Amino acid sequence: MTTSSSAGQSRRDFLFVATGAVAAVGAAAAAWPLVAQLNPDASTVAAGAPIEVDLAPIADGQDIKVFWRGKPIYIMHRTKKQIEEARDVNVASLPDPQPDSARVKEGHDQWLVVIGICTHLGCIPIAHEGNYDGFFCPCHGSQYDSSGRIRQGPAPLNLAIPPYAFVSDSKIRIG
Amino acid sequence: MSGPSSFQPQNSVLKWIERRLPIFGLVHSSFVAYPTPRNLNYWWTFGGILSFMLGVQIITGVILAMHYTPHADLAFNSVEAIVRDVDYGWLLRYLHSNGASMFFIAVYIHMLRGLYYGSYKEPREILWILGVIIYLLMMATGFMGYVLPWGQMSFWGATVITNLFSAIPYFGESIVTLLWGGYSVGNPTLNRFFSLHYLLPFVIAGVVVLHVWALHVAGQNNPAGVEPKTAKDTVPFTPYATIKDAFGLSCFILFYCWFIFYIPNYLGDPDNYIPANPGVTPAHIVPEWYYLPFYAILRSIPNKLAGVAAMFSAILILAFLPWLDSAKTRSMRYRPLAKQCFWIFVGVCLGLGYLGAKPPEGVYVVAGRILTACYFAYFLIVLPILSRIEKPRTVPNSIADDVLGKKKSVVASALAVIGAVGLLALDGGSTARAAEHGPTPPSVNWSFAGPFGKFDQGQLQRGYKIYKEVCSACHSMNLVHYRNLTDPGGPGFSIAQAEALAAEIQVKDGPNDAGEMFERPGRVADKFPAPFPNENAARAANGGAAPPDLSLMAKARGYERGFPQFIFDAFTQFQEKGPNYIHAILTGFEETPPEGFELPDGSTYNKYFPGHAMKMPSVLADDQVTYDDGTPQKVDQYAKDVAAFLMWTAEPKLEERKRLGFQVMIFMIILTGLLYFTKRAVWADAH
Numbered sequence: 001m002t003t004s005s006s007a008g009q010s011r012r013d014f015l016f017v018a019t020g021a022v023a024a025v026g027a028a029a030a031a032w033p034l035v036a037q038l039n040p041d042a043s044t045v046a047a048g049a050p051i052e053v054d055l056a057p058i059a060d061g062q063d064i065k066v067f068w069r070g071k072p073i074y075i076m077h078r079t080k081k082q083i084e085e086a087r088d089v090n091v092a093s094l095p096d097p098q099p100d101s102a103r104v105k106e107g108h109d110q111w112l113v114v115i116g117i118c119t120h121l122g123c124i125p126i127a128h129e130g131n132y133d134g135f136f137c138p139c140h141g142s143q144y145d146s147s148g149r150i151r152q153g154p155a156p157l158n159l160a161i162p163p164y165a166f167v168s169d170s171k172i173r174i175g
Numbered sequence: 176m177s178g179p180s181s182f183q184p185q186n187s188v189l190k191w192i193e194r195r196l197p198i199f200g201l202v203h204s205s206f207v208a209y210p211t212p213r214n215l216n217y218w219w220t221f222g223g224i225l226s227f228m229l230g231v232q233i234i235t236g237v238i239l240a241m242h243y244t245p246h247a248d249l250a251f252n253s254v255e256a257i258v259r260d261v262d263y264g265w266l267l268r269y270l271h272s273n274g275a276s277m278f279f280i281a282v283y284i285h286m287l288r289g290l291y292y293g294s295y296k297e298p299r300e301i302l303w304i305l306g307v308i309i310y311l312l313m314m315a316t317g318f319m320g321y322v323l324p325w326g327q328m329s330f331w332g333a334t335v336i337t338n339l340f341s342a343i344p345y346f347g348e349s350i351v352t353l354l355w356g357g358y359s360v361g362n363p364t365l366n367r368f369f370s371l372h373y374l375l376p377f378v379i380a381g382v383v384v385l386h387v388w389a390l391h392v393a394g395q396n397n398p399a400g401v402e403p404k405t406a407k408d409t410v411p412f413t414p415y416a417t418i419k420d421a422f423g424l425s426c427f428i429l430f431y432c433w434f435i436f437y438i439p440n441y442l443g444d445p446d447n448y449i450p451a452n453p454g455v456t457p458a459h460i461v462p463e464w465y466y467l468p469f470y471a472i473l474r475s476i477p478n479k480l481a482g483v484a485a486m487f488s489a490i491l492i493l494a495f496l497p498w499l500d501s502a503k504t505r506s507m508r509y510r511p512l513a514k515q516c517f518w519i520f521v522g523v524c525l526g527l528g529y530l531g532a533k534p535p536e537g538v539y540v541v542a543g544r545i546l547t548a549c550y551f552a553y554f555l556i557v558l559p560i561l562s563r564i565e566k567p568r569t570v571p572n573s574i575a576d577d578v579l580g581k582k583k584s585v586v587a588s589a590l591a592v593i594g595a596v597g598l599l600a601l602d603g604g605s606t607a608r609a610a611e612h613g614p615t616p617p618s619v620n621w622s623f624a625g626p627f628g629k630f631d632q633g634q635l636q637r638g639y640k641i642y643k644e645v646c647s648a649c650h651s652m653n654l655v656h657y658r659n660l661t662d663p664g665g666p667g668f669s670i671a672q673a674e675a676l677a678a679e680i681q682v683k684d685g686p687n688d689a690g691e692m693f694e695r696p697g698r699v700a701d702k703f704p705a706p707f708p709n710e711n712a713a714r715a716a717n718g719g720a721a722p723p724d725l726s727l728m729a730k731a732r733g734y735e736r737g738f739p740q741f742i743f744d745a746f747t748q749f750q751e752k753g754p755n756y757i758h759a760i761l762t763g764f765e766e767t768p769p770e771g772f773e774l775p776d777g778s779t780y781n782k783y784f785p786g787h788a789m790k791m792p793s794v795l796a797d798d799q800v801t802y803d804d805g806t807p808q809k810v811d812q813y814a815k816d817v818a819a820f821l822m823w824t825a826e827p828k829l830e831e832r833k834r835l836g837f838q839v840m841i842f843m844i845i846l847t848g849l850l851y852f853t854k855r856a857v858w859a860d861a862h
C-alpha cells in the first residue's frame with residue numbers, strides 16, 4: 001500500500017464487496033444441483049406415463065384399485081342406487097361443494113374414478129364402507145360418499161379425480 | 176483453540192449464548208484473531224483446500240447415497256442411473272469420483288510440504304502423527320469407495336487388496352473371511368464396504384478436528400522454520416490467511432473443474448465401466464493412481480508376507496519421521512544436502528507411481544526394487560545420517576527478518592501447478608492398457624471432441640440405424656431406453672418418432688390379473704431389446720463368447736497412448752480413446768491373417784484387437800445399410816457413425832457437461848482474478 005487516500009480506500013472497498021458478491025453468487029449456484037437432484041429422476045418420470053385400464057371385467061357394484069404414478073386409483077362401477085344417492089344431495093350443504101356431474105364423465109355416470117388418497121393426511125380409504133355408500137378412511141374417520149365427496153370427518157376436500165379419458169366405452173386411459 | 180478467548184460480543188443475544196457456550200470466542204480465537212506467521216507461502220493453503228475437499232466429498236457422497244443401491248446385482252446399474260437419469264447426477268458423480276483424486280493430490284502436496292519444511296519436528300510430532308492417521312483413513316475410505324460402482328476394477332481391486340491381509344501368519348485367512356463375509360468378494364462385501372465408506376469420512380472429520388486443535392496449540396510452522404517471537408512475526412488469521420487460502424482454493428477449484436467438466440474419466444480406468452465379473456480378471460489389475468507407489472513397493476518384493484509388510488511399513492514409517500530426522504534446523508531451505516535428497520525422494524515417489532502402473536515384468540521389476548530401496552533409504556539412512564553430519568546454513572533470526580531478507584518468488588505457485596500435473600500424469604500409464612499388442616488405433620476427428628464439442632445429430636441417427644440393423648442382432652444395450660432418443664444432446668428424434676420406434680418391439684410384461692405374462696408393444700420407457708434372454712444363451716449362440724453389452728463400450732475400452740503423450744492428453748482434453756478403438760476394430764478386420772499367424776477356429780483376424788483373434792466376425796460391408804441423407808455408404812463411414820452413437824450412449828450428458836463446464840470455468844476465472852486482487856489489497860497493509 002503506497003497511499004491511503006480515500007479514493008484508494010473506496011476502490012478497495014469496492015473490490016472487497018465485488019469479490020464477496022461474486023463468491024456468494026457462486027456458492028448459491030453451486031447449491032442448485034444439490035437441491036435439483038432431489039427431483040424425480042428421468043426413469044421415474046418416464047414410468048409415470050399414462051396407463052390404460054379395461055373396465056369390462058368390473059361388475060355392477062364392484063370396484064378395482066390400480067396404481068398410477070405410485071398412487072392408488074379407485075375405479076368404482078356404481079349401482080343405480082349409488083348414483084341416485086350421489087345426485088340427491090343438496091350440493092350447497094357439502095364441505096367441498098361439487099355436483100356429482102362434475103366428478104364423472106358425461107355419459108359414463110356409472111364410473112367413478114378417484115385417487116384413493118384421503119385428503120386429510122394421505123391414508124387410503126376403504127371402499128364400500130361408512131355411512132354414505134362410498135369410502136371410509138380408517139385413520140381418522142373421514143367419510144366420503146358414492147361420488148368421492150367428503151361428507152364427515154377431518155378431511156377438508158373431496159377425493160381428487162386423476163386426469164383420465166374414455167378411449168372406448170369399456171376402456172379408460174389414466175394420465 | 177488456544178486458551179481462553181478475549182473475544183467480547185457486543186450484541187446481547189450473542190452475549191447470552193457466549194456466557195453459556197463460548198462458541199463465538201472459540202471461532203474468533205481459532206480462525207480470526209489466531210496469529211499466523213507472516214511468511215507462509217502458497218504451499219500452506221493446502222490445509223484449507225483439504226478441509227474443503229473433505230466437505231465436498233461428504234456432501235456429494237451423502238447425495239450419491241440417496242440414489243445408489245448397495246447390491247451386487249444392482250450397484251453398477253444404479254450408478255449409471257445416477258449419471259443418466261438424476262438431475263445433475265453426472266455432475267455429482269464426477270465431482271465425487273474426481274474429488275477423491277483431488278483430495279489425494281492435495282494431501283500429497285500437503286505431506287511433501289511438511290516433509291520439506293520439517294513441520295513434523297518438535298513440538299509438532301502429534302500433529303504430524305494425526306496427519307498420518309488421517310492419510311491412512313483416507314486410503315481405506317478411497318479404496319472402499321472405489322469398490323462401490325462394482326465394475327471390473329472395483330471387484331478385482333477389492334479381491335487383491337483384501338487378500339493382502341491373508342499374508343498375516345496364522346490369522347490371515349480368518350481376517351480375509353471377516354472382510355468378505357463369504358467365500359469370496361460378493362454382495363456382503365459390497366454391503367459392508369458401503370457402510371464403512373459412509374462412516375469413515377466422519378471419522379476423518381473427527382481426526383481433522385484433533386489435527387487442527389494440535390495445530391493451534393503448537394502454532395503453524397513456516398518456511399523459515401523459526402518460531403514467531405514478536406508480534407511483528409505474525410498477522411491475524413483473518414483477513415490475511417483467510418484471503419490467501421481463498422485465493423489458493425479458487426485456483427485449485429479451477430484445476431478440479433478442468434477434470435470434472437472436460438476430462439472426467441482421465442483418472443479412471445476403462446475396465447471399471449465393465450460390470451464386475453467374478454469369472455474374468457482384467458489383464459492388469461491396477462489400483463487408483465494414488466496407491467500406485469505403494470503398489471509398486473508391494474510388487475517389487477518377491478515374498479508375499481514381506482511384500483505386504485513392506486507396503487504397510489512404507490506408510491507407517493512416516494509416523495516415525497520426527498525421530499528419524501533429528502536435525503535441529505527445521506526447514507530444508509537451510510539444509511542444502513537434505514534439500515537435494517528431498518527432491519530425489521520426490522522423484523523416487525513419482526518413479527514408483529509410474530512403475531506401479533506398469534506390468535511387473537523385466538526392467539520394471541528391477542527398477543521397482545531399486546526405487547523401493549531408495550524410498551526406505553531416505554527415511555532409514557539418509558535423514559538419520561544427514562541430521563548428524565550436515566552443517567546447516569544460518570537460519571534467519573526471526574520471521575520478520577525472513578520476510579525482509581528475500582523477495583517472494585512467484586515460481587513457487589507455478590511449481591505447485593506443475594507438480595500437481597506431474598503427479599496426475601502418473602496415472603496415464605494406468606488408464607489405458609487394453610490394447611498392448613497391435614498397432615494404435617488411428618485418431619478420428621470427432622465432432623464431440625474438445626471443450627465445445629457437440630454430437631452431430633445426423634451422425635447419431637445414422638449410428639442408431641447401424642446399431643439397430645447390424646449390432647443389435649448380437650449385442651444388448653441395457654442402459655439405453657427409447658425415451659433417451661429424444662433427450663437433449665442426443666440424436667434428436669421427436670417424441671412421436673421415439674414412440675414409433677418403441678412400438679416396433681414386443682415387450683414381455685405381466686403378470687396380468689390372471690397371473691399370466693403377456694406381450695405388449697414397446698413404450699418409450701422401455702429399454703432397447705436384448706437379442707438373447709440371458710448371458711448363457713448369448714454365449715451358447717456365439718461360439719462361447721458372449722457379445723458384450725454396448726451401452727458403455729465407448730468408455731470401457733482404451734489403449735496405451737504412451738509417455739509423454741498421456742500427459743498432453745490432460746491438456747488437450749483427449750477423451751476419445753473409446754470411439755477411436757471402436758472405429759479401428761470395425762475397420763480392422765483382415766480376410767487373411769499375416770504370414771505365420773495361427774488363427775484359431777471360429778475367430779477372425781483383426782489388426783487392432785488385442786491378440787488379433789476376435790470371436791466377432793467382420794459384420795459391416797459397403798452399402799449394407801441404406802442412408803437416406805446421402806452420406807457415403809462405406810464401411811469406414813459406418814464405423815465412424817456407430818462409434819459416435821456409442822459415445823453418446825456411453826456419455827449421454829456430454830454436451831450438457833461441456834456447456835456447463837464453460838460457464839463454470841468463466842465464472843471461476845473471474846472469481847479467482849477478484850480474489851487475487853483482493854488478496855493483494857489486503858496484504859498491502861502487512862508489508
Ligand code: FES
Nearest residue numbers: 118120121137140
Ligand atoms: S388420513 Fe384419512 S382421516 Fe386422516
